[in-house]
Amino acid sequence: MKVQDPIPPLSWDSRRIQIQGFMAGLHQIEWLLVTLITLYLVIIGAPNERSLGLLLTTVTYFGFSLLASRLHFFGDRQRWLLAIHTWVMIGFISWFLHNTEGVSGPLTSLYLLAVVTSALTLGVLATMLQVVAIGACILLLFQLSGESLTEPANLSLLGINLIAYLIVGYLISTLVNGIEVSNRMLLEMASKDPLTGLFNRRAFNDLIKPIHAMSQRAQTPYSVVVIDMDGLKTINDTQGHGEGDRTIKALADQLKDHTRSSDLLARHGGDEFVIMLPDTDVSGAVKMLQRLITDPVDEVPPLSIGVACYPEHGDSFDVLFEQADQAMYVSKRLGGHRVHVTGKGETP
Structure with a gap:
């Protein structure tokens, strides 16, 4: 007896529907990131020699977010577009930290926005890989700033941040996977005849x-x-x-x-x-x-x-x-x- 896909992808791919729903939330996270950085530049300010570069980079990133929100080139391959979003977000945050207070300031927590975005849309494995990439970015920022990673304060800062990113990423990814399984079960219950197992x-x-x-x-x-x-x-x-x-x-x-x-x-x-x-x-x-x-x-x-x-x-x-x-x-x-x-x- 042949086994047919219980939820054909044409109309019933719950993962695809879920990703489409998260796309709007992604752009809101990106705009929140731009807003926080703009407020920082207005309230705290930036080094005079780097203020123009930071402003141009922020405007460019905001323009990328607006353009990507209207980009339909990827079609059904929206996971790739989401991955590009998160990697660009990590690069932008790293550039901003490098040109301001570095990883010793409070804005290191901005990486959490990238972790949350990845966990909501890309799954556990991709999120863990991005946490590793964030860790590499933090190490690079320490190197570029001339600070010693062997100092207890810096080691504690790196360890606490990475543990927080891992916990947040894993918990959110697990929660999203649970929601996906529940959605598939509900869709199957709504689409199947309980006696025969055929479509209703x-x-x-x-x-x-x-x-x-x-x-x-x-x-x-x-x-x-x-x-x-x-x-x-x-x-x-x-x-x-x-x-x-x-x-x-x-x-x-x-x-x-x-x-x-x-x-x-x-x-x-x-x-x-x-x-x-x-x-x-x-x-x-x-x-x-x-x-x-x-x-x-x-x-x-x-x-x-x-x-x-x-x-x-x-x-x-x-x-x-x-x-x-x-x-x-x-x-x-x-x-x-x-x-x-x-x-x-x-x-x-």
Whole structure:
């Protein structure tokens, strides 16, 4: 039996959705950094010989933040854009510290903004690597300032800062990972039928949209199949609903065995199932469904099946589903256990 991705990335990638949500927060952190540095320059001031350079660097960094907030070049690869943001932030903070009080001043805590940004968006490993890079920057700043790292005060400052960065980065990354797992569980619960494990109607209607749009752009066909069991009511009435549920589950397993990983399969309600077959015309769909009918399962009663194909039978999924649903009822009226293509005669 084939295992399908429980949350296809087209619409249900929770990590991608989470990163998109954090993008707005990232720019707010960057603007907070610029605001703090601007306040420092206004209140404390900067060395006269470096004030112009600091001002130009701050303005350049702010311009980078504004530009990156409107940059859509990276598209789905926003993690790379976020990584660039954090590395530029670390470089900017290091440059600012080098030109002001160095790492002995209070502004060393600005590195926490980079750590928080990385932890929120890039995960534990990337955050730990950035903490190591921050540690290297602090060592370089000590070297450039001429201070001795062997002095107890400097060693304590370096150790305390690095421990704080590690703890903050690890805790936030762990929290974000927990949120991601919870989101995936909630998305799966909202998109899956609890009895069969297939997609439910809500998820199916959402996931077919990009497939339909792709077929429109590429001018490729796809088929919509509606399947209904002929004897479920009798099973429920004579053997109980528990046996009816086992029958529905058996049909779901049979359908999984006869569909491809690229096919979209869902329980549409009750004993009705729907399948979207990408890149499949009517003849291909009928061949696949004939194999389904000629390979019966003891627990599954006869099936009534209706088929409609894009673009032959309609130019929207709603129309195609209605056509396939009507074809299924035609199949049922003709005695069931057959495939009927909309607008055509029965396919025995």
